[in-house]
Every structure is written in C-alpha cells, then in structure tokens.
Amino acid sequence: xxxxxxxxxxxxxxxxxxxxxxxxxxxxxxxxxxxxxxxxxxxxxxxxxxxxxxxxxxxxxxxxxxxxxxxxxxxxxxxxxxxxxxxxxxxxxxxxxxxxxxxxx
Numbered sequence: 001x002x003x004x005x006x007x008x009x010x011x012x013x014x015x016x017x018x019x020x021x022x023x024x025x026x027x028x029x030x031x032x033x034x035x036x037x038x039x040x041x042x043x044x045x046x047x048x049x050x051x052x053x054x055x056x057x058x059x060x061x062x063x064x065x066x067x068x069x070x071x072x073x074x075x076x077x078x079x080x081x082x083x084x085x086x087x088x089x090x091x092x093x094x095x096x097x098x099x100x101x102x103x104x105x
Contacts, residue, residue, distance in 0.1 A: 005037065005044070006037065011069040012052075012069060015070065015073055016056070020035045021035075023052075027048075027052070058073070
C-alpha cells in the first residue's frame with residue numbers, strides 16, 4: 001500500500017508542478033512531512049490522507065483507484081465545471097455521454 005501512496009503523491013506533485021516541501025507547507029505540516037511519506041519512512045494519518053486529497057480536490061476513493069492520476073484530475077475538473085451549468089445543458093451533456101458509451105461497446 002505504501003508504494004501506491006508514494007507513487008500517487010509523486011504523480012500529483014508532478015501534475016501540479018510542486019515539490020514535496022511545497023505540499024508540506026500548503027498542508028501546514030513540517031518541511032519533511034511529505035518526504036517522509038514518499039520515502040516510506042512514515043504513513044499519513046487518516047486525517048493527513050484526507051488533507052492531501054482535499055488539497056488536490058480528489059476523493060480518497062480516487063486516490064486509491066487504479067485509474068491514471070491524470071484521468072482522476074481531469075474528472076475532478078469536469079465535475080467542478082459541471083456544477084456551473086444549468087439543468088438543460090446538463091441534460092444535453094448526459095445524453096451525449098450515454099451515446100458515447102454506446103458507441104464504445
């Protein structure tokens with residue numbers, strides 16, 4: 001499990017062009033907090049994991065998912081964007097998504 005945590009955090013850091021130190025600071029933790037987790041010297045607490053997920057705007061389920069991190073980030077952004085659309089537009093997008101899913105089969 002720790003390898004997945006380490007890999008996922010490293011990927012998130014790369015996507016957001018952040019250092020371990022920067023993430024530690026953004027989370028209000030010690031300078032070496034993320035480094036210890038990534039190097040396998042420590043595990044994040046449950047709250048620490050929630051804080052990391054909140055910062056990157058993903059759910060714990062998405063964090064532990066086997067899906068590509070880039071896809072998870074894109075889905076999270078799409079979800080945020082969808083919240084700003086009116087009901088009629090959402091219904092149209094849903095119809096498009098259903099048609100696309102049918103075409104993939």
